Amino acid sequence: MGNTQKKLGIAMYVAFPAMTYVIVGSCIKDDSCIEVCPVDCIHPKPGAPDFETVEQLYIDPAVCIDCDACVEACPVDAIYAQPEIPEKYDYALDLNSRFFGELSTAEHTSG
Amino acid sequence: MTAASRTRPRVAIVGAGPAGAFAAASLLRACGDVEIDLLERLPTPWGLLRGGVAPDHQEIKRLEDTFDRQTLKRGCRFLGNVEVGADISHAELMSHYGAVIYATGAQTDKSLGIPGEDLPGSWAATEFVAWYNGHPDFRDLEFDLSARRAVVIGNGNVAADVTRMLTLSAAELARTDVADHALQALRESSIEEVVVLGRRGPAQAAFTSAELRELGHLDGVDLRVDAADVELDGVSQQWLAQEGTFTARTNVELLREFGARPRRADAERRIVLRFLRSPRLIGGDGRVESIDVRRNEIVRADDGMLRARPVDDEDRETIDCGLVLRSVGYRAVPLPDVPFDERSFVLPNARGRVLGSDREPLPGVYAVGWIKRGPTGILGTNKRDAEETVTCFAEDLAAGKLAQPANADREQIDALLAERKPDIVTVAGWRAIARHELEAGRRERRPRVKLTSRAELLDVARRAAPVPAAAHS
Numbered sequence: 001m002g003n004t005q006k007k008l009g010i011a012m013y014v015a016f017p018a019m020t021y022v023i024v025g026s027c028i029k030d031d032s033c034i035e036v037c038p039v040d041c042i043h044p045k046p047g048a049p050d051f052e053t054v055e056q057l058y059i060d061p062a063v064c065i066d067c068d069a070c071v072e073a074c075p076v077d078a079i080y081a082q083p084e085i086p087e088k089y090d091y092a093l094d095l096n097s098r099f100f101g102e103l104s105t106a107e108h109t110s111g
Numbered sequence: 112m113t114a115a116s117r118t119r120p121r122v123a124i125v126g127a128g129p130a131g132a133f134a135a136a137s138l139l140r141a142c143g144d145v146e147i148d149l150l151e152r153l154p155t156p157w158g159l160l161r162g163g164v165a166p167d168h169q170e171i172k173r174l175e176d177t178f179d180r181q182t183l184k185r186g187c188r189f190l191g192n193v194e195v196g197a198d199i200s201h202a203e204l205m206s207h208y209g210a211v212i213y214a215t216g217a218q219t220d221k222s223l224g225i226p227g228e229d230l231p232g233s234w235a236a237t238e239f240v241a242w243y244n245g246h247p248d249f250r251d252l253e254f255d256l257s258a259r260r261a262v263v264i265g266n267g268n269v270a271a272d273v274t275r276m277l278t279l280s281a282a283e284l285a286r287t288d289v290a291d292h293a294l295q296a297l298r299e300s301s302i303e304e305v306v307v308l309g310r311r312g313p314a315q316a317a318f319t320s321a322e323l324r325e326l327g328h329l330d331g332v333d334l335r336v337d338a339a340d341v342e343l344d345g346v347s348q349q350w351l352a353q354e355g356t357f358t359a360r361t362n363v364e365l366l367r368e369f370g371a372r373p374r375r376a377d378a379e380r381r382i383v384l385r386f387l388r389s390p391r392l393i394g395g396d397g398r399v400e401s402i403d404v405r406r407n408e409i410v411r412a413d414d415g416m417l418r419a420r421p422v423d424d425e426d427r428e429t430i431d432c433g434l435v436l437r438s439v440g441y442r443a444v445p446l447p448d449v450p451f452d453e454r455s456f457v458l459p460n461a462r463g464r465v466l467g468s469d470r471e472p473l474p475g476v477y478a479v480g481w482i483k484r485g486p487t488g489i490l491g492t493n494k495r496d497a498e499e500t501v502t503c504f505a506e507d508l509a510a511g512k513l514a515q516p517a518n519a520d521r522e523q524i525d526a527l528l529a530e531r532k533p534d535i536v537t538v539a540g541w542r543a544i545a546r547h548e549l550e551a552g553r554r555e556r557r558p559r560v561k562l563t564s565r566a567e568l569l570d571v572a573r574r575a576a577p578v579p580a581a582a583h584s
């Protein structure tokens with residue numbers, strides 16, 4: 001299944017370049033996802049200037065490789081593949097892109 | 112080699128809340144070969160995860176599975192229904208364990224110090240929260256929900272939680288694990304409007320944007336905020352642009368959006384957010400009938416912080432209401448024979464090492480969570496906090512700074528507890544309670560139906576795990 005999904009993922013990536021994973025507002029900031037992410041695309045990192053003040057973590061869609069590892073690791077099911085985001089969290093993608101749009105990611109979010 | 116490192120160190124963690132659980136998990140990860148006892152005054156573990164986190168936030172309650180997997184399933188013992196300071200003293204713990212980690216949280220509320228605060232009908236949000244979550248010490252409180260209007264003081268996430276609990280529909284409440292007594296009372300509630308008072312402005316609200324957004328999207332609930340109230344003053348505008356957090360900017364945007372919404376005539380209930388208003392006094396003849404508020408403005412204080420200052424000492428507006436919940440923060444209580452910082456309401460500590468009156472670390476005594484850093488921070492904050500404390504413990508252990516306790520054998524503490532607390536709740540007892548609650552929940556299509564009296568909890572635990580035999584396993 002992983003393979004088909006990945007192929008599909010690539011096909012979708014061409015059509016909708018924004019396919020990604022996204023974290024919703026129930027995040028408890030326990031960094032379990034950061035520990036498992038193979039491409040280090042979840043921000044801010046503990047120790048980064050913005051880490052203490054953000055209310056949740058965010059996934060950089062430009063770097064995420066849709067591997068699903070963070071979903072498995074999250075203790076409160078706060079991470080969704082984009083097509084599966086429940087309606088009550090429909091704000092999450094927009095908020096995510098605003099987060100990366102507003103901040104200089106490298107400066108504020110890397111530990 | 113020192114005495115303590117010759118044998119497996121035995122550690123007591125006092126308080127089985129999130130901080131205690133993260134500390135136990137971190138200890139097992141960092142040191143592996145430690146024996147951990149989690150002592151808890153309630154018959155149930157997980158502290159505010161069970162007794163604080165809102166019943167309609169069930170996804171967050173799932174963290175308990177992780178706690179269970181990382182602690183109890185890895186051999187960490189649960190010793191419930193044991194209150195340190197009452198059932199067993201600090202000195203007794205120190206004579207049985209190589210180290211004691213206090214994780215007792217913040218057990219009471221901060222008061223406002225205004226007239227009328229103690230009138231019937233005026234409550235701390237901490238009490239309301241503990242009541243609706245089925246905390247055994249609070250189940251018998253009687254909240255009078257017969258008035259049309261309630262006022263919530265404070266702009267933090269707890270204020271948002273209690274406001275939501277007062278306005279959720281009966282159908283939504285029935286899908287949660289809210290305590291049965293609260294479900295019944297909230298079903299019959301007459302409250303139609305909840306006014307939420309913030310002493311500072313929209314840019315300084317302590318809500319996370321997730322909680323604020325939720326308040327604006329409840330079924331059948333109109334969220335009102337005066338568009339003029341969301342206009343920022345010069346000081347706040349400048350602060351938001353230069354120093355404001357992403358959450359503060361998101362909150363202000365959300366509030367502007369809410370302020371521009373048309374009134375929803377069909378809504379059954381209403382939440383009204385008011386900013387720059389401080390309570391002056393709570394009025395009423397024998398019970399709460401109203402609250403007087405005065406207007407504030409935002410000023411930058413000498414320390415650079417933005418503070419609320421009264422615009423006019425004579426300014427006064429009276430809001431009629433029958434219920435007041437003050438949600439201005441939790442507060443820790445001192446433990447007998449353990450140092451306590453009376454100004455910051457925490458155990459005096461350096462990175463988790465508890466300090467004596469000479470400001471030097473007391474060997475083998477540590478703190479973690481809200482009792483260490485004060486009553487702020489979300490669940491995950493306690494994980495990093497626990498790692499810091501556990502690092503100190505590991506350093507002290509390696510440096511031979513932990514004395515070998517006089518009664519180092521597990522049998523010795525078990526004998527003492529069996530004598531003092533014949534109704535101690537072990538892991539087996541807790542599992543029986545959890546099973547009982549989940550099964551009752553399945554029958555009612557709810558996540559669980561909580562047992563809320565100590566007697567019931569102890570009874571279910573005892574039948575599953577006859578004590579003291581299990582305590583000595």
Ligand SMILES: Cc1cc2nc3c(=O)[nH]c(=O)nc-3n(C[C@H](O)[C@H](O)[C@H](O)COP(=O)(O)OP(=O)(O)OC[C@H]3O[C@@H](n4cnc5c(N)ncnc54)[C@H](O)[C@@H]3O)c2cc1C
Pocket residue numbers: 027028125126127128129130131150151152153156157158159160163164165168171193194195196214215216217218240269272441446479480481482487488489490491493
């Ligand atoms: C109403 C509310 C809702 C919240 N919702 C969320 C949320 O949705 N998401 C989020 O990330 N964070 C939330 N938080 C924050 C989170 O709950 C806290 O960060 C966390 O619980 C603090 O953990 P703690 O272990 O220090 O304290 P606590 O959770 O209070 O645990 C302390 C434990 O110690 C026990 N204890 C106290 N004294 C003794 C004694 N003398 N002997 C033995 N045991 C003792 C207590 O019974 C308790 O079990 C919420 C907080 C509150 C108040």
Ligand SMILES: NC(=O)c1ccc[n+]([C@@H]2O[C@H](COP(=O)([O-])OP(=O)(O)OC[C@H]3O[C@@H](n4cnc5c(N)ncnc54)[C@H](OP(=O)(O)O)[C@@H]3O)[C@@H](O)[C@H]2O)c1
Pocket residue numbers: 223264265266267268269270272309310311315316317318319322389390438439440441486487488489
């Ligand atoms: N969903 C969640 O993630 C969730 C849910 C609940 C709680 N929590 C967390 O648990 C912690 C505790 O929450 P909390 O709401 O108790 O505390 P909090 O976030 O510190 O909020 C306290 C509020 O009370 C106000 N206040 C304090 N003293 C006051 C006074 N004398 N008069 C009027 N207002 C006063 C504060 O205003 P000022 O800012 O002006 O001081 C602030 O708005 C927080 O870290 C919170 O995020 C998280």
Ligand code: SF4
Pocket residue numbers: 021036037038039040041042059063064065066067068069070071
């Ligand atoms: S899906 Fe994989 S790459 Fe993307 S954030 Fe999660 S762990 Fe990282």
Ligand code: SF4
Pocket residue numbers: 023026027028029030031032033034057073074075076077078079491
């Ligand atoms: S694992 Fe889940 S709860 Fe933890 S930081 Fe990541 S998204 Fe947030």
